[in-house]
Amino acid sequence: MVISSLADSLVRGVESIGDSVSETFFEPVIRLGVAGLARSGKTVFITSLVANLLDRGRMSGLVAQQEGRINAAYLQPQPDDTVPRFDYESHLSDLTGPQPHWPDSTRAVSELRLSFKARPAGLLAGLQGPRTVHLDIVDYPGEWLLDLALLDKSYADWSQETLSRIENRPAAAEFLAQARGTDLTAEHDEPTAQALAAAFTTYLNTARDAGFYDCTPGRFLLPGDLAGSPVLTFAPLPVSDPSRRRTLQREMERRYEAYKSQVVKPFFRDHFSRIDRQVVLVDALGAIHKGPQAVEDMRRAMGDILSAFRPGRNAWLSQLLLGKRVERILFAATKADHLHHTQHPRLTAVMEALTREARDRAGFAGAETAALSLASLRATTEEMRSHNGTELPCVRGTLLDNGKQAAFYPGELPDDPSHLLGPARNGAEAWLGEDYGFMSFAPAQLTLRPGDGPPHIRLDRAAQFLIGDRL
Numbered sequence: 001m002v003i004s005s006l007a008d009s010l011v012r013g014v015e016s017i018g019d020s021v022s023e024t025f026f027e028p029v030i031r032l033g034v035a036g037l038a039r040s041g042k043t044v045f046i047t048s049l050v051a052n053l054l055d056r057g058r059m060s061g062l063v064a065q066q067e068g069r070i071n072a073a074y075l076q077p078q079p080d081d082t083v084p085r086f087d088y089e090s091h092l093s094d095l096t097g098p099q100p101h102w103p104d105s106t107r108a109v110s111e112l113r114l115s116f117k118a119r120p121a122g123l124l125a126g127l128q129g130p131r132t133v134h135l136d137i138v139d140y141p142g143e144w145l146l147d148l149a150l151l152d153k154s155y156a157d158w159s160q161e162t163l164s165r166i167e168n169r170p171a172a173a174e175f176l177a178q179a180r181g182t183d184l185t186a187e188h189d190e191p192t193a194q195a196l197a198a199a200f201t202t203y204l205n206t207a208r209d210a211g212f213y214d215c216t217p218g219r220f221l222l223p224g225d226l227a228g229s230p231v232l233t234f235a236p237l238p239v240s241d242p243s244r245r246r247t248l249q250r251e252m253e254r255r256y257e258a259y260k261s262q263v264v265k266p267f268f269r270d271h272f273s274r275i276d277r278q279v280v281l282v283d284a285l286g287a288i289h290k291g292p293q294a295v296e297d298m299r300r301a302m303g304d305i306l307s308a309f310r311p312g313r314n315a316w317l318s319q320l321l322l323g324k325r326v327e328r329i330l331f332a333a334t335k336a337d338h339l340h341h342t343q344h345p346r347l348t349a350v351m352e353a354l355t356r357e358a359r360d361r362a363g364f365a366g367a368e369t370a371a372l373s374l375a376s377l378r379a380t381t382e383e384m385r386s387h388n389g390t391e392l393p394c395v396r397g398t399l400l401d402n403g404k405q406a407a408f409y410p411g412e413l414p415d416d417p418s419h420l421l422g423p424a425r426n427g428a429e430a431w432l433g434e435d436y437g438f439m440s441f442a443p444a445q446l447t448l449r450p451g452d453g454p455p456h457i458r459l460d461r462a463a464q465f466l467i468g469d470r471l
């Protein structure tokens with residue numbers, strides 16, 4: 001009796017070791033995080049990446065593909081049952097259907113598993129047959145990474161910092177007036193708290209739409225089923241004294257702490273801590289078009305994002321990760337099909353400079369980082385047009401507003417990225433001399449050859465950096 005149950009548990013022990021052994025050695029899992037601020041191109045990136053990994057005719061930059069080692073790729077049920085599945089099929093049919101259009105805005109966390117059967121490279125190739133490698137892609141809003149900084153801050157510090165940062169922003173005027181007119185020592189009453197939170201949320205949404213990146217707390221922008229709950233019903237207020245019991249200030253403080261422990265921490269615990277590779281998508285062209293302040297803001301946000309990946313920066317997070325860390329981080333400028341290819345090296349140089357600065361600013365030593373410019377779904381073709389006797393490198397596509405075909409010259413990015421980043425850092429209001437135009441193009445109508453995914457620019461290079469070494 002005793003012996004048999006002992007044997008039983010031994011057998012079970014061996015079985016479960018078997019599971020984890022096969023997971024680790026024979027069926028490795030790569031968890032790829034895809035983060036980016038609103039409208040940076042996450043949904044289009046994931047859709048096109050998956051389509052191009054399934055049909056790899058345009059993925060010659062992925063070494064395993066070039067070497068003919070990928071026998072098959074297929075979608076599988078994802079491992080996490082409580083995370084929504086990334087709606088790959090409908091996004092793909094939006095982009096490549098008979099009336100191609102961009103997918104709707106999403107901003108929710110979602111996941112998809114893609115599995116490969118690939119033969120290993122090098123010495124092992126002759127000895128081992130093909131093995132399975134799983135790629136779990138996790139899509140989440142970049143603002144959630146910025147929330148990490150809240151964990152180190154008290155309500156008073158956070159309030160003070162936020163209020164001084166937004167002081168001169170016209171979009172914040174209404175909220176600021178309301179916050180200043182509030183008696184913090186008055187007894188807490190719910191309508192006042194709700195009005196303040198609503199005004200602050202309106203400000204955050206306006207700021208995000210205007211291109212500001214520092215729009216935290218991130219969940220205010222994407223409340224989901226937390227909408228209206230106390231954990232999202234607070235706002236930064238001009239606190240000067242320690243709070244007293246039962247006051248508005250005390251209740252705001254309590255809710256801020258609840259947001260940290262019940263919203264921020266679970267995200268880092270359940271999603272972030274399991275990520276191996278990360279791509280951060282940045283709409284750098286959009287920011288350049290908006291002007292120096294948006295570029296400066298983007299630079300800061302990249303540093304803040306990177307600091308979430310710096311082990312040791314936050315005691316709670318280091319404890320959670322216990323030495324495990326993200327191995328590679330790619331900062332990718334999206335929508336590069338808005339530029340003629342002759343300008344791509346300049347866009348990449350801007351991204352590289354920003355990444356370097358972000359690393360310095362975050363005091364970063366950890367994962368391998370890289371910068372790249374790409375287009376997940378190429379919507380334009382290139383042509384030269386003469387204008388006042390000079391030949392201008394243009395891109396041509398279908399305009400989003402009126403459906404008409406047009407050629408467009410976006411302006412010339414400087415050779416030296418510091419000509420953009422310098423004025424941005426020094427607080428310039430507008431670019432000197434050059435204006436950078438930006439057109440919104442609709443996705444082009446496609447006829448895909450069998451075996452080809454949708455057209456892209458450097459998506460294969462991005463895939464090689466992110467997962468190539470594991471295939």
Ligand SMILES: Nc1nc2c(ncn2[C@@H]2O[C@H](COP(=O)(O)OP(=O)(O)OP(=O)(O)O)[C@@H](O)[C@H]2O)c(=O)[nH]1
Nearest residue numbers: 038039040041042043044102105106107375376377
């Ligand atoms: N030309 C071009 N435009 C793109 C490309 N990728 C994204 N866009 C544009 O950027 C917009 C936003 O792309 P999404 O993939 O929906 O961005 P997102 O980050 O998922 O946005 P949210 O879900 O709102 O956070 C699209 O509607 C397109 O207008 C691209 O490769 N080329």
Ligand SMILES: [Mg+2]
Nearest residue numbers: 043105106107
């Ligand atoms: Mg999206």
